[in-house]
Amino acid sequence: MSTVLRVLVVDDQPLMRSGFSMMLGVEPDLEVIGDAADGAQAVEMCRRLRPDVVLMDVQMPGTDGIEATRLITGEALARVLILTTFDRDDYLFDALRAGAGGFLLKNSDPQDLVDGVRAVGHGHALLAPEVTRRVIERLTAPTAPDPGDGSPAPEGSRPAALDELTARETEVLRLVARGLSNAEIARTLVVGEATVKTHVSACLSKLHLRDRVQAVVLAYEAGLVQPGE
Template sequence: MSEAPLRILVVDDQALVRSGFAMMLSVEPDIEVVGEAADGAESVEAATRLVPDVVLMDVEMPRLNGIDACRSIVAAGTAKVLLLTTFDRDDYLFEGLAAGASGFLLKNTSPEELADAIRTVGRGYALLAPEVTRRVIERSTATPTPAPDRALEQLTPRELEVLTLVGKGLSNAEIAQQLVLGESTVKTHVSSVLAKLQLRDRVQAVVRAYESGLVLPGE
């Protein structure tokens, strides 16, 4: 029996952009656009009413911007939020991540990349565009000599190894292959790392790996 399609709410203040995204995603057999909203306030109401799996959210909108709407939706546990914007700005990026966004993409993303991003976020993983990942890393490594991270002492040697590979951007499958482990075992290790370090998702794990010096720029 096949899985139910991922339910998507598209949020953008431009009607043509909303319909374009909806049309683009409607051709994907495993994705269903269940609604649209024209601003952040509408998106919060629609997310409560429609209970989508993922909200594809523009950042700059009237009444309530995408970051504040994201914060409300995530706090309510209604859906995961994938922020999408044409504005390549650090303040949007870090405010969006702090608001609980599971992903952040620029609007120059291809249709295939957008669909894959929605699938990734819908499955419970965090996702950043490559350009965005670089910004996170640059901000996290602004201090040349990171202070010792005592919290890492809670981790087992294997969990520390897994965190390092997560920080390098490897997926669970890639980590499993490199460490010669089952993918389910890796998933368990990742969950344990997130719980012990009180991290929300893999994005925060990547940032923590760089902040603590486990991974260095260019590795």
């Protein structure tokens, strides 16, 4: 990947596209190579221009951001950073499953947006704190009578691959699900950051996960982490 990250901005509102493009374009390590008004146009431009990062709106006419994300990540055309307003929670979780690598809110600070584009562009998963809380709320909302005693998730919702993790790997996965960075995990466990990276990589490999975003989803869906921990 080049030093300068090439960015495609996708939003159905011209003012939003213009604003995001100007915001990102002034950064020396970011280059906005184009913008698209809908998902279909975004996919076509990704195939033609091969950006490093797509800044993707969700709710758009025609091909929405979820389907566009699925196509873009499915063809490994670019990494996708979703920018959402949470108008539809189901969009967020569908986009997670579609392969998005990061999520920010449209009311985020400009610097958070810039840093988010950089993070996703360099292969790091990103969940804004507000997004993490929303993910947790959604994934832990009871769909059946809840015993309320912290008992494990119902059988069938816990992947068997979790049993392949070592005790330390499971501990690291829980900390990842709580939103800690590798450096914070290293301080918590009093180990080196390189050791943490090794454990995280092992977790992703054993659980067949693409990135930390998917790890967060799996940990909460499986009941490995409970709200408030």
